[in-house]
Amino acid sequence: EVQLVETGGALIQPGGSLRLSCAASGFTVSSTYMSWVRQAPGKGLEWVSIIFTGGATNYADSVKGRFTISRDNSENTLYLQMDSLRAEDTAVYYCARGGIYDSGSAWGQGTLVTVSS
Amino acid sequence: DVVMTQSPLSLPVTLGQPASISCRSSQSLVYSDGNTYLNWFQQRPGQSPRRLIYRVSNRDSGVPDRFSGSGSGTDFTLKISRVEAEDVGVYYCMQGTHWPYTFGQGTHLETK
Numbered sequence: 001e002v003q004l005v006e007t008g009g010a011l012i013q014p015g016g017s018l019r020l021s022c023a024a025s026g027f028t029v030s031s032t033y034m035s036w037v038r039q040a041p042g043k044g045l046e047w048v049s050i051i052f053t054g055g056a057t058n059y060a061d062s063v064k065g066r067f068t069i070s071r072d073n074s075e076n077t078l079y080l081q082m083d084s085l086r087a088e089d090t091a092v093y094y095c096a097r098g099g100i101y102d103s104g105s106a107w108g109q110g111t112l113v114t115v116s117s
Numbered sequence: 118d119v120v121m122t123q124s125p126l127s128l129p130v131t132l133g134q135p136a137s138i139s140c141r142s143s144q145s146l147v148y149s150d151g152n153t154y155l156n157w158f159q160q161r162p163g164q165s166p167r168r169l170i171y172r173v174s175n176r177d178s179g180v181p182d183r184f185s186g187s188g189s190g191t192d193f194t195l196k197i198s199r200v201e202a203e204d205v206g207v208y209y210c211m212q213g214t215h216w217p218y219t220f221g222q223g224t225h226l227e228t229k
């Protein structure tokens with residue numbers, strides 16, 4: 001069974017850094033494209049970043065230069081390194097497997113990041 | 118960025134009755150490979166999003182056949198043939214053709 005478990009969300013001050021993790025089971029993270037999608041409180045969904053099987057990555061303009069997506073094949077885990085955090089980065093961050101181009105889609109339960117002083 | 122516009126934003130429906138949600142994109146969603154990467158997601162209250170439909174009209178595994186998707190180019194529709202209580206939630210269309218991928222504002226489906 002495919003499962004994604006996000007961890008690492010916290011209350012963090014503006015300008016701070018945080019690393020989110022997404023532990024995968026039931027498949028290998030290197031075998032498919034993986035993404036981070038966020039949802040600000042009471043708001044809609046925003047696709048933040050994606051990493052493809054070959055390692056290519058893309059970022060939303062709102063996070064480009066501040067966030068870095070990566071994966072550890074040995075740990076079968078997806079990461080999102082978030083630097084220079086801003087209040088507008090406050091959101092639930094979801095890890096997603098697939099979900100864009102083809103069959104097979106799975107989302108984690110999300111982890112809450114709150115950026116506030 | 119491609120703007121995805123959904124209507125209506127609020128959809129009160131009587132159980133057992135059909136429902137329809139429209140989604141329009143600000144530019145064509147046909148990719149250079151000929152595919153149209155338009156997906157539909159459901160988010161039940163307090164839950165993570167779940168994809169229902171991919172590439173306009175393909176139902177994901179486990180999705181009831183009362184859900185169907187259609188459309189082409191810039192105009193797309195999600196239909197529920199007979200709304201059930203478990204369908205309450207927010208529905209989002211999402212385009213995966215042009216980066217950054219973008220979602221519609223969401224349509225809140227509720228029962229009357």
